[in-house]
Amino acid sequence: MCRKQLLCLALWGALACGPGGDGPRSDSSRSTNAVSTVDSESNCSLPAQRTTVRAQGGAILETWQLRLDDVLTPGLPDEPAFLDYRAAIERDGADLRRPVSDPPVIADDAAAAIWRDTFFNNDLVFEEGVGSVDPISCLDALLFARQAERVSQIEQPTEFIASVLRKQTESGTDLFVVFAAGSEMFVPRGWYGFELVPDLLEEGWSYWYVIHNHTVQRNGDRLALGVPVPSTSDVQLLRHVARGLGLESVRVTNGFYTFSASVDELARFRAR
Numbered sequence: 001m002c003r004k005q006l007l008c009l010a011l012w013g014a015l016a017c018g019p020g021g022d023g024p025r026s027d028s029s030r031s032t033n034a035v036s037t038v039d040s041e042s043n044c045s046l047p048a049q050r051t052t053v054r055a056q057g058g059a060i061l062e063t064w065q066l067r068l069d070d071v072l073t074p075g076l077p078d079e080p081a082f083l084d085y086r087a088a089i090e091r092d093g094a095d096l097r098r099p100v101s102d103p104p105v106i107a108d109d110a111a112a113a114i115w116r117d118t119f120f121n122n123d124l125v126f127e128e129g130v131g132s133v134d135p136i137s138c139l140d141a142l143l144f145a146r147q148a149e150r151v152s153q154i155e156q157p158t159e160f161i162a163s164v165l166r167k168q169t170e171s172g173t174d175l176f177v178v179f180a181a182g183s184e185m186f187v188p189r190g191w192y193g194f195e196l197v198p199d200l201l202e203e204g205w206s207y208w209y210v211i212h213n214h215t216v217q218r219n220g221d222r223l224a225l226g227v228p229v230p231s232t233s234d235v236q237l238l239r240h241v242a243r244g245l246g247l248e249s250v251r252v253t254n255g256f257y258t259f260s261a262s263v264d265e266l267a268r269f270r271a272r
């Protein structure tokens with residue numbers, strides 16, 4: 001990867017998802033299934049074929065191989081840490097499609113500019129309908145749950161990042177997932193797993209989407225979901241990945257809702 005990408009990664013680690021809250025807003029669009037959000041008969045489970053590529057100091061890089069058909073269920077994982085996270089959010093009435101959190105503390109003009117752009121991007125999604133924000137899918141929930149089982153997403157919020165590639169076969173669609181996460185807030189630099197993608201492209205995989213999560217925020221004495229919208233530095237990084245590796249679309253999830261947009265739609269977002 002080029003030096004510019006390294007800069008992007010550095011920016012991402014430093015800034016990416018800090019401005020995740022969206023300030024206090026009135027939005028009563030609660031989840032419609034707040035009481036019982038997980039179907040225990042879902043059969044949405046981790047794929048049997050998982051390989052650890054690297055693991056060191058709390059960071060992991062692993063790959064999953066599965067069939068798209070295996071994760072098309074409307075159910076969600078039965079993973080205890082995932083269920084605990086969702087229950088905590090629901091107890092605080094925070095399972096909102098557009099999260100409500102404390103306003104940011106803005107220290108200087110530079111931070112104010114970042115927040116202006118963050119709010120611009122949030123409005124693109126929630127007021128202009130750019131991209132989509134839908135209840136989390138089985139596969140995306142499995143990715144979230146994988147990190148939640150490693151590190152409590154309430155007590156020590158942390159991000160994961162995953163690349164999802166797909167390939168059509170005679171019997172359906174195969175998926176190849178590169179999952180990366182650390183044990184601190186941000187995925188450590190050098191652990192995103194993008195370096196595995198070129199060989200996969202050579203093998204005929206197409207680069208369907210990159211997904212990462214935005215972690216819990218506060219709303220007074222209650223929890224708030226992270227805003228499912230790419231931050232300005234996310235946009236910069238993902239555009240770079242799209243140019244270099246042919247990425248098709250991007251997602252941001254918070255364990256309840258997932259933002260999804262094509263790379264073309266990403267052009268309307270502000271980046272830094």
Ligand SMILES: [Zn+2]
Nearest residue numbers: 016017231234
């Ligand atoms: Zn982010």
